Amino acid sequence: MILVFGGSNQGKREFVQKQFGINRHDMFVCSDKQGISYDNQAIANFNDFVQWLLARGKDPVEYVQSNLHNFKDKIIIIEDITSGIVPLGKETRAYREYVGKVMQLFSRNADEVYRVFCGIGEKLK
């Protein structure tokens, strides 16, 4: 498992394509409208999937914990939304904290962890 995170607009997906030779189409892009698929090598916008789960009353940490086997050979890309202003809205605050927790969980279980800054990937683990 490889975790790639970074702020918005940092070129995370381009980094993954270049670094790991992943085809642009071999990437499942999560959104708040669709769930998740494990058919592709990389899963992008995982933070949107966290939001998708929360909107359906599901606990994202539990979900990741019980599906770790599905993520074993995947590259997971998450937008790090945890380092900005604390949101006023309760739901956005929960979203922010769950993304942080999920990032912890992936970090602990990943073989490699990268942070992307201005298109430059730094290996943290």
Next chain:
Amino acid sequence: MVFLLIGGSKSGKSLLAQYIARDLAADQNGQLYYFATMTPLDDEDRRRVEEHKKIREGWGFATIEEPFDLLKHSNNFNHSDTILLDSLTAYVQNILFSDNDEVNIIGKEDLPLHVKALAKEAGNLIIVSDYIFSDAESFTYEVNRYKELLGYLNIVIAEFADCVIECVSTNVKIHKNIYSLDLSKTIDDFHAQGFGSEIVEI
């Protein structure tokens, strides 16, 4: 040599950029230019500008105030000069939110070309930019466009820059240094000074 310095508010990025500019210019015996892009809109902005002016007093910077056109003053520069562009963030803001019709015709793809061309005119270009990419809130269309354009420019400039540096509360992280320049003395001087610009009363 092209340097890109990025950091949050009050991270020390502008002051470190000043030290880098000073040391690069001393090596080349060229003129130091401070390329100011911010257009002050109110008293708070004006105080911010004054604060930055105070910080660079006596450093030998010739100041150029130009919000839109990075290449307008190109003829003045030569290859031994060092330009400190502060900041890319204000420049993007001017380009995106200007009422000036001429400004709006500059396309997204043109912006890095302008920065590249400016870098070519002078021996050294040091660019100061902001890190505004960690929020959980979603913003208006305009703000997202602004984040997107600044993020894009940061990435493209980081690609052709010789040195990319992140400042976090005056801590310095060098992300890229293709000539393995020894910046330790410059960074020591910066740390010895302590703090950059003061907080402006809002």
